[in-house]
Each structure stands twice: as C-alpha cells, then as structure tokens.
Amino acid sequence: MWLVVIPTSIANNINMNREYIYSLGKYIKSLRVQRKLTQDDLGINGVSRSMISLLETASTDITVSKLKIIADNLGVKVKDLFEFE
Numbered sequence: 001m002w003l004v005v006i007p008t009s010i011a012n013n014i015n016m017n018r019e020y021i022y023s024l025g026k027y028i029k030s031l032r033v034q035r036k037l038t039q040d041d042l043g044i045n046g047v048s049r050s051m052i053s054l055l056e057t058a059s060t061d062i063t064v065s066k067l068k069i070i071a072d073n074l075g076v077k078v079k080d081l082f083e084f085e
Helices: 010-016 018-034 049-056 064-074 078-082
Strands: none
Touching: 018 049, 018 064, 018 078, 049 064, 064 078
16 A cells, blocks of 8 residues: 655635635625625724735635624625625
C-alpha cells in the first residue's frame, strides 16, 4: 500500500475555491449595490474597505467572523449571504 502526500497551502486552497469565493463576492456586491451602500459603508465595525474590495473581486478568502460583520452591516443573516447557489 502506498501513501501519497500532496502538499497544499492556504494559497492552493484559495485557488481551488476561487469560483465559490467569486460567487460569494459577487453576491455580496449585489446586496451592497441594492442597498446603495459603498464599500466604505460596508467596511465598518472591523472590516476594512480594502477587505470588501478584495472579497468582491475574489482576491482573498474571508473568515466567518468577518462574514458576520458584513451580514450585520447589510442587515441580513450570515446564511443569507450564501443564497447565490
């Protein structure tokens, strides 16, 4: 029996999930635009405008705690952010 080990990193994980992150970011942007909020408006209470920008362009992954802040700022529940599927 052979054991094959494939090294992976967070960067590889982001690449594997880029399409999902892209869909999430696109949906968050659509919610933000519907509410006539800027990235600065959404990026308060611990989430920077640059983090919002990176998320909306699928350039970064995001933590659950940051998603909770974004959901609160949008006036939705965290689970609602995943309704893009």
